[in-house]
Amino acid sequence: MLQQGGRDAAVRKLTDIVDFTEITPDAAIAADRHGGRAKCLQRLVRIDLPVPRTVALSFEAVHRIALGQMPDAEALLAVFGAAPLVSVRPSSADPDWGGPASILNIGMNDARHAALCKTHGAAAANALYLRFIQAYAIHVARLDPDLFESEDYSAEAVAAALAAYAEETEEPFPQDPVRQLLEVLRSMARAWEGTTARLLRQAKGAPAEAGLGLVVQQMALGLGPEESGSGVIQFVDGVTGQRRITGRYLGQSQGRDAVSRQKQALFLTRDPRGPALEDRCPELFARLKRYGDTCRINLCEEMQIEFTIEAGRLWVLDAVRVQRSARSAVRIAVMLADEGIIAREEALARIEPRAVSELLHSQVDPTGRRQVIAQGIAASPGAAVGRLVFGSAAAQASAARGEPCILVRRETTPEDIRGMHVAAGVMTERGGMTSHAAVIARGLGVPCVVGVSDMRLNRRDGVLITADGRKLHEGDIVTLDGTNGQALLGEAKMLPPALDDAFHALMGWAEAACDIGIRANADTPADAETARRFGADGIGLCRTEHMFFEHDRLTVMHEMIFAAGPEDRGTVLERLLPMQRGDFIRLFEIMQGLPVCIRLFDPPLHEFLPQSREGIRELAEALGLPVSDVTRRIQALSEFNPMLGMRGVRLGIAVPEIYDMQARAIFEATIEASRKGWPIVPEIMIPLVSAMREVELVKTRIDSLAAAVRTERGADFAYRLGVMVETPRAALRAGDIAQHAAFLSFGTNDLTQMTYGLSRDDAGRFMGSYVKQGVFAEDPFHVLDTEGVGELLSIGADRGRLARPEIVLSICGEHGGNADSIAFCREAGFDYVSCSPFRVPVARLAAAQLALGAALRPKHGRY
Numbered sequence: 001m002l003q004q005g006g007r008d009a010a011v012r013k014l015t016d017i018v019d020f021t022e023i024t025p026d027a028a029i030a031a032d033r034h035g036g037r038a039k040c041l042q043r044l045v046r047i048d049l050p051v052p053r054t055v056a057l058s059f060e061a062v063h064r065i066a067l068g069q070m071p072d073a074e075a076l077l078a079v080f081g082a083a084p085l086v087s088v089r090p091s092s093a094d095p096d097w098g099g100p101a102s103i104l105n106i107g108m109n110d111a112r113h114a115a116l117c118k119t120h121g122a123a124a125a126n127a128l129y130l131r132f133i134q135a136y137a138i139h140v141a142r143l144d145p146d147l148f149e150s151e152d153y154s155a156e157a158v159a160a161a162l163a164a165y166a167e168e169t170e171e172p173f174p175q176d177p178v179r180q181l182l183e184v185l186r187s188m189a190r191a192w193e194g195t196t197a198r199l200l201r202q203a204k205g206a207p208a209e210a211g212l213g214l215v216v217q218q219m220a221l222g223l224g225p226e227e228s229g230s231g232v233i234q235f236v237d238g239v240t241g242q243r244r245i246t247g248r249y250l251g252q253s254q255g256r257d258a259v260s261r262q263k264q265a266l267f268l269t270r271d272p273r274g275p276a277l278e279d280r281c282p283e284l285f286a287r288l289k290r291y292g293d294t295c296r297i298n299l300c301e302e303m304q305i306e307f308t309i310e311a312g313r314l315w316v317l318d319a320v321r322v323q324r325s326a327r328s329a330v331r332i333a334v335m336l337a338d339e340g341i342i343a344r345e346e347a348l349a350r351i352e353p354r355a356v357s358e359l360l361h362s363q364v365d366p367t368g369r370r371q372v373i374a375q376g377i378a379a380s381p382g383a384a385v386g387r388l389v390f391g392s393a394a395a396q397a398s399a400a401r402g403e404p405c406i407l408v409r410r411e412t413t414p415e416d417i418r419g420m421h422v423a424a425g426v427m428t429e430r431g432g433m434t435s436h437a438a439v440i441a442r443g444l445g446v447p448c449v450v451g452v453s454d455m456r457l458n459r460r461d462g463v464l465i466t467a468d469g470r471k472l473h474e475g476d477i478v479t480l481d482g483t484n485g486q487a488l489l490g491e492a493k494m495l496p497p498a499l500d501d502a503f504h505a506l507m508g509w510a511e512a513a514c515d516i517g518i519r520a521n522a523d524t525p526a527d528a529e530t531a532r533r534f535g536a537d538g539i540g541l542c543r544t545e546h547m548f549f550e551h552d553r554l555t556v557m558h559e560m561i562f563a564a565g566p567e568d569r570g571t572v573l574e575r576l577l578p579m580q581r582g583d584f585i586r587l588f589e590i591m592q593g594l595p596v597c598i599r600l601f602d603p604p605l606h607e608f609l610p611q612s613r614e615g616i617r618e619l620a621e622a623l624g625l626p627v628s629d630v631t632r633r634i635q636a637l638s639e640f641n642p643m644l645g646m647r648g649v650r651l652g653i654a655v656p657e658i659y660d661m662q663a664r665a666i667f668e669a670t671i672e673a674s675r676k677g678w679p680i681v682p683e684i685m686i687p688l689v690s691a692m693r694e695v696e697l698v699k700t701r702i703d704s705l706a707a708a709v710r711t712e713r714g715a716d717f718a719y720r721l722g723v724m725v726e727t728p729r730a731a732l733r734a735g736d737i738a739q740h741a742a743f744l745s746f747g748t749n750d751l752t753q754m755t756y757g758l759s760r761d762d763a764g765r766f767m768g769s770y771v772k773q774g775v776f777a778e779d780p781f782h783v784l785d786t787e788g789v790g791e792l793l794s795i796g797a798d799r800g801r802l803a804r805p806e807i808v809l810s811i812c813g814e815h816g817g818n819a820d821s822i823a824f825c826r827e828a829g830f831d832y833v834s835c836s837p838f839r840v841p842v843a844r845l846a847a848a849q850l851a852l853g854a855a856l857r858p859k860h861g862r863y
């Protein structure tokens with residue numbers, strides 16, 4: 001009764017006149033007119049899969065239906081022969097945009113029910129009729145679902161459902177299949193055009209005018225004598241991407257009623273509840289596997305196949321792209337490329353760059369249960385389980401016991417670095433994408449959630465109060481999900497990182513395609529090693545101040561800050577010199593052959609000083625000074641707005657001994673490294689510049705220091721001095737600044753902060769609400785504001801190039817790891833971007849996709 005192809009002339013004529021098209025191999029079906037499902041069904045028909053007869057209604061037709069202009073439903077039903085049962089399913093351009101629920105078994109009525117009772121048994125007939133009444137009542141007549149929900153498939157239940165329908169609508173359940181179909185089409189078309197549905201799909205990226213197609217398909221019932229049933233099958237694992245057959249099959253053998261079949265889920269793979277389809281019907285199972293191969297080869301995709309078996313005959317109702325995690329997507333794309341089914345470029349195009357970062361870290365298993373207790377900004381991806389600790393000392397104690405911990409702070413300061421180093425995850429009440437906690441955590445590759453504004457940390461009582469009033473104590477176990485910006489109660493099911501062969505293969509292909517450099521922001525040997533492992537082209541920003549937070553150095557830093565004058569300070573800095581030199585030698589060793597850009601000291605000095613009474617007392621003890629002296633010095637260094645105060649080059653000019661020491665350490669390390677066989681031309685970068693004279697002053701000192709070191713050591717070396725453009729004025733005056741700079745690196749964290757006049761540490765408080773209300777399209781600390789900050793970048797780049805055509809241009813703010821921001825930099829002709837080591841693969845893939853350009857859009861539609 002279900003025949004594909006071979007339409008008779010009368011039907012062809014009818015289908016030509018009205019607005020629907022039977023899906024045949026040659027029919028004019030297009031994804032952008034009929035939707036992805038209709039197009040996919042045509043592909044299945046073309047590769048000879050046994051698809052029941054299907055008709056497609058275009059976006060235009062469905063739109064007209066929504067406006068009340070109905071198709072000739074009688075003619076439409078006639079395509080399927082006499083007294084058919086049909087289904088109607090949505091077919092939008094992208095299946096992810098959703099759509100109204102499918103309605104099955106249209107055509108069921110009292111007469112059909114009676115006939116089916118005779119041929120298939122009462123239970124099966126009851127089940128079919130009842131399911132149709134339920135679907136029709138809920139989705140078409142929009143009646144209360146509670147009135148129709150029933151697990152009972154008896155004749156009485158059917159009668160009760162019909163009575164409930166009649167009572168609610170004051171008319172009997174429609175018996176005419178033509179009317180049933182018309183009403184179904186109308187309700188689905190209108191549901192798509194409703195405001196809620198529109199908003200929901202727009203949230204998933206659908207354009208405002210996205211259309212809905214519909215497919216009407218002859219039912220292949222999965223009922224009857226011999227083996228019958230329905231199911232889905234797929235050939236790869238949606239979480240891991242490994243080849244593995246999974247699925248579900250509800251079989252109904254002759255003699256068993258349709259009710260009990262619900263409970264007999266016979267799985268395709270071996271299952272203790274009953275014999276698998278594989279064993280019961282090896283031939284059918286082998287055919288399904290062949291269909292999977294045929295789909296993979298012809299549709300160039302791993303598909304999940306929906307099928308029914310009707311009295312031993314196999315039907316393919318539909319096929320959809322296998323739902324997949326990021327790691328599974330990478331493995332599938334690489335497997336398809338390795339098998340020659342798709343080109344490598346296409347494999348690259350199929351992976352969302354952001355998704356790559358999921359592979360680099362442990363993740364919460366999406367199939368597990370999650371009880372969310374806090375929600376904030378997803379500042380550093382990955383997930384970790386640990387015991388709550390509310391301070392750095394507790395974090396270190398926990399690490400010493402070998403217990404992973406999640407460090408929770410109101411916000412972090414440089415004092416917390418040691419705690420962050422040992423914590424498995426970090427969560428803060430305040431902060432945004434470029435706050436201290438966020439930047440450090442991304443650098444360390446530690447999961448981090450910031451700006452959890454509705455939680456309250458009460459350190460005195462040692463409790464964390466969540467938005468719903470739950471009280472958590474130090475020692476309680478939580479899971480921090482930095483990918484989704486959540487904290488979960490207890491230990492969630494986890495997936496390990498997936499830095500497997502598929503990941504490395506994809507990265508290799510990306511590197512070959514990339515036409516802009518991708519460097520890493522790396523401050524420590526561990527960061528540099530990560531950067532190398534992820535294929536960075538060098539270090540684009542080494543924030544040297546981070547080297548001073550190690551315990552032994554912090555004490556020396558304190559002595560330096562408390563030094564009586566330049567001479568004293570010089571003596572203390574001499575003790576820091578060998579430590580810094582050692583740091584740089586180690587970096588040069590790890591990065592052998594690759595460029596390393598070292599930024600001179602940037603933060604205000606007070607960041608190195610304790611704030612708590614206890615910390616001040618300890619410092620006084622260590623320095624042998626009265627507490628009052630220490631307090632006075634701290635007060636003297638405090639500023640109303642330290643981020644705009646004495647930091648960066650301003651500090652470098654006011655206290656030049658610090659930069660002198662650093663430059664000497666860099667030069668001596670350069671000589672040492674080349675002696676060891678790792679020649680390098682170090683890049684030295686001056687932070688927070690706003691005027692050319694600042695650069696001149698620093699350059700003069702550094703040049704003379706270089707000359708001194710050359711003479712002292714009897715060795716020659718080269719170096720390059722550059723400027724970090726992170727104040728609007730530096731961007732505007734890039735022309736004069738470039739005269740003294742071999743490179744300009746745009747520090748877009750500070751530049752965004754200063755362009756907007758928006759504190760990067762406080763933005764988290766209202767950023768969510770700003771983005772929600774459309775004040776900012778995106779968090780500008782996360783995605784480069786191409787209009788405002790971007791204009792400053794363009795002005796800076798143009799003026800810099802005009803003054804010095806060979807000048808090297810880059811960005812090193814957090815935006816360097818964001819795909820949209822990379823696109824901007826590429827367009828502007830920048831030489832490289834630099835981002836946290838863990839974002840290097842994301843940036844690499846994004847840049848490769850940009851380089852491959854429009855030609856690379858996935859060639860095969862989404863199913």
Ligand code: PEP
Binds near residue numbers: 543749750751812813
């Ligand atoms: C910047 O401001 O963009 C930058 C990279 O420097 P930091 O984040 O250390 O201020």
Ligand code: MG
Binds near residue numbers: 726747749750
């Ligand atoms: Mg900065």
